[in-house]
Amino acid sequence: MLEYKTFELGNLTLQHGATLRGARLAYQTYGELAPDRGNAILYPTWYSGRHWDNEWLIGPGMTLDPGRYFIIVPNMLGNGLSSSPSNTPPPYDRARFPRVTVYDNVAAQHRLVTEKFGIERLALVTGWSMGAGQTYQWAVSHPEMVPRIAPFCGSSRTSTHNRVFLEGVKAALTADATFAGGWYAHPPVTGLRAAARVYAGWGFSQAFYWRHLYEELGYSSLEDFLVGFWEGFFLDDRDANNLLTMLWTWQNADVGQTPGFGGDTVAALGSIKARALVMPAEKDLYFPPEDEEWAVRHIPDAELRVIPGVWGHFAGHGSNPEDTRFIDAALRELMSL
């Protein structure tokens, strides 16, 4: 659903020093909070995703069943619904929007969960891509609140290669002079379309394209997929400064940057108390399974379960029923523990 609720954060002091005054967290909930407040699941959004983009994994008969659980989907800061460059009044508007970390996102979400709903313990935190990053951060920031995590197609620390991939996206977007350092009078459409084309090669695997699986998504040709899916994706109410805010969040994600860990990612992973079911996708080009093997080695109670197949990163996007069934079944197993 497109509707959402807003939690007023007031003054949100960010990890890198700015205070976002009148900050807001947009969110949506599915199901009813049980009287003992023990059935809440947190399911953060991904890069440019909105709460409604998470709904494919929620529904009657699925593990995330609103008949059983109270599912909270907080929108990431910068996504255009929560406080973002596009909706923040001066002076922190547009190109002046401050740097936001994954830690900051989780701090804001923690206030929603505790202050608004009085929840002391979440049954599960799960998420795709940057949502997986927020999932890891929850387990590090609030280990006592998180008994289970299921990050899929994401990481606890953005790898060097992943940062490079994002440099390409950023460089393409900002090569458009219309961008004007973020003070654009009109959307930098050429840059957005270029960023989309850069992203296209990364989002799905080589094998996905080899088999022309975009045809299964309803696209008649490769160019139809590049324009219809990818350019459409980046033009669908995506603001350039918003995209760059979230891109910075992503490039700089690292649970080791949680206060108290001094940059030690391994120590941060070691502090996780949750049972972790970690699900990279077999052919994910920017969150490859090898990176998650590394993370799992450092989490006390973790299992690596690779999503098989050729959909690459978008295995976790809800587009391929087989991958959705895999993720849903894994979540069911985790919730039964």
Add this chain to the structure above:
Amino acid sequence: MLEYKTFELGNLTLQHGATLRGARLAYQTYGELAPDRGNAILYPTWYSGRHWDNEWLIGPGMTLDPGRYFIIVPNMLGNGLSSSPSNTPPPYDRARFPRVTVYDNVAAQHRLVTEKFGIERLALVTGWSMGAGQTYQWAVSHPEMVPRIAPFCGSSRTSTHNRVFLEGVKAALTADATFAGGWYAHPPVTGLRAAARVYAGWGFSQAFYWRHLYEELGYSSLEDFLVGFWEGFFLDDRDANNLLTMLWTWQNADVGQTPGFGGDTVAALGSIKARALVMPAEKDLYFPPEDEEWAVRHIPDAELRVIPGVWGHFAGHGSNPEDTRFIDAALRELMSL
């Protein structure tokens, strides 16, 4: 060596219809042609490479020993030395430079080899990346002339995913308004730098970046590698129209488009008479080994030999001594057959 020779092609009629008048093929040779003309090796260049960029695989004691073989390195059309947008006089100059196929390149090289040197049979054709594509094309265009081919980190047909990767590079380059549809007054430096950053994620593997192997290449940080290596690469006398000409050649490469095969890549591969030693790199992100497994299945006398390790596509660039030794040893084995 920076010096080169020029073969005058005269009127070069291209596969897509234009005639390039006064076309030139720039080339360099290493070693002496034997009296029986039986010791010639052809070693075409790669995307934006020049003949001197191939010299890492040539030398005394190596398989491509100028003391034994006569090694011809023809520069690809569009690379700035052979006929290119940047050096062709009007009316086919700059943005009007015609579309050139891999077939066209090989046709021009065939004239050099036969008309200039009177060679009837090449001992070997080998090449990296787009050079591998030209290698395959030689074996299809002139099967009787080519007893051995060793394409490494390339393909006989550009895969759909590979085309998408290149779309991202192209979109980043042309997002710079300075490009002006190819009629730029000054080099589109922002676009070239953006294209370089897009390329950076593809050229080396995730594991290469994970291990910070760019430090072995002499770069002090990731940003130093992105600017010093990648942006420097794209600014090193690389002309934007030249890059786009070669990019079109690459995106449209397919031995099945050889006249007589009617687009049937499998039939074209089946017509190869050469002994083929096909060497993809284990973690090449745009020429993955799976694609070359497919090609090898359709070539009558072919072996797949994967270059192990984490250097990705740049395993074939001469930067990593271990990969260079692997390729050199494989070539030695092939030449002994």
